[in-house]
Amino acid sequence: MSVTIYDVAKEANVSMATVSRVINGNTNVKPTTRKKVLAAIEDLGFRPNAVARGLASRKTTSVGVIIPDISNMFFAELARGIEDIATMYKYHIILSSSDQNTNKELDLFDNMLEKQVDGVIFMGGSISEEHVKAFKSSNIPVVLAATVDESNEIPSVNIDYYSAIFDVVNRLVDKGEKQIGYISNSSKSSIENSKIQGYKDGLQENKIEFDEHMIFDGDDTYQAGIEGVNHLLKQEPKPTAIMTSSDEMALGVIHGAQDQGLHVPQDLSVVGFDNTRLAVMVRPELTTVVQPMYDIGAVSMRLLTKVLKNEEVKEQQVILPHRIIKRSSTKD
Amino acid sequence: MSVTIYDVAKEANVSMATVSRVINGNTNVKPTTRKKVLAAIEDLGFRPNAVARGLASRKTTSVGVIIPDISNMFFAELARGIEDIATMYKYHIILSSSDQNTNKELDLFDNMLEKQVDGVIFMGGSISEEHVKAFKSSNIPVVLAATVDESNEIPSVNIDYYSAIFDVVNRLVDKGEKQIGYISNSSKSSIENSKIQGYKDGLQENKIEFDEHMIFDGDDTYQAGIEGVNHLLKQEPKPTAIMTSSDEMALGVIHGAQDQGLHVPQDLSVVGFDNTRLAVMVRPELTTVVQPMYDIGAVSMRLLTKVLKNEEVKEQQVILPHRIIKRSSTKD
DNA sequence: GTGAAAGCGCTAACAC
């Protein structure tokens, strides 16, 4: 049997209440008694039981994190941002991968409620009404990270995906590209929809007619990039530039093009998205949209702690800045 | 105030004990009463409080996972294996990154004990006596994943790192390589020590004298690979083959060599370690040692569940098989 | 500044 607050109280000749006060840093304790208690704690090797504390106080200092796939670089980086801030504010993380499956997401959320988490950070493809309903009826705060809720009812942290792609198109056109392909991800999430809209509007802005053959539906993997470039290069007219919705696909595009004897960027410009570490692990190095994953995670968690501590939060829908980093996979 | 087991009991006209039995799938309940209770649960929207249950039963069905860095591909993959098996056995994961810092590791472990986790999966560079002491005195099972404890006191799941590198050296020599460099990671973990020993013994086996200039101390990053190859290529005689302790460094080596105008593998053979997804995201594709990260995670978690359920476990120190996968960065 | 006592929501004997 492990040592409890009661044992400490007895050892220190005080009441349980006083021990509790000491543990929790309550100021209303005489320095001498505090010392006595601390000594007893040390002597007995007392370790507070967070479960009992959670039951009594109705706070567990743990937050749930629902993530599509922790083995995905992009999300892992986000998770690290979440974790670091959580640690800073003394929260623990309960982590679960959902594989973007709505039922699983809802189940996990429910499980986390059973565990009495104080709040949840949610990452996922799309937010349905069902999600919103579940979140709102849960009585705990939920923050979306790199995930958009079109109803704008749930606090979230994102970048402006639409503008990011729009900007890329402009940039490409400035460098003389006229045939611009796009390899999307098939999730049909609202993020992806924004990107596609940005692509279309970017073309229109530059008086280039949108051609649906210039879009290939990928799944954010390297292999999809290879398939995408092979497919797009068979179209007539061929693209002279290809944008992708993830860096990993962009690497596939570069290698797929090179495998066909093309030179990047002379024969084909390539632009990625995210600026994961992959972007510099390829020759030529990848021009890409910088999405601050770590920061998105960190800011989401910070936002959650604010809500948890009833601090004032100015904006519920945070948009972090993005930028394009020019490397060697596009023309100078 | 949320609905409790007591409310359900009242609603269904039974005792709390019966409700508890129904929730926990206890068979000693008449089907009709079970139905009544289930109906009441449904009606009231009752959700069991896992914290209260944890306090009463002294089991939380959550396990702690201490990991060096969740944003590292290698560990993220391990984590996914752990998670999937945990989910299968209805355990939750409390995840924390330690940055391989001993104090942080010990602190995290302590925090997890406070949270009353049922067990812990630990990943880290080296296991000191302090670690072993903490683990053994905790009264909860700990399993090491991709982490070796030289004292052999803690259950663990690994591959045979020594043989893996030894095999690589043999393979390289078979293909005619005589000058073989190695880019290590500076952690001086016992895993890295095994690898270095495998390297030395592999050379000796083939009557090649060990030359300390052929070892470069890296930190498993792409950049370290580039620095490593630059350094090694300045030695006299130059290496004709370079092995690394991680795939990411191997990519750095390949690109570093190519940046100097060398051809891989004609001018330089390169072998990685781990077989992360990176291995095929480079040209030429990387010959590497297959370390089954996901499986290591999964097997560790399975091992932990066995201990938790008092099932018999045959071997405490599991060694999973490894193999070398030949791709294009080494000579045929 | 400190103590007494009533829970927090559930499980687990034990009794019937």
Place this chain on the structure above:
DNA sequence: GTGTTAGCGCTTTCAC
């Protein structure tokens, strides 16, 4: 098959 009851280890009024 079902109910009673005593905790699990802590926090939190409320007195003093």
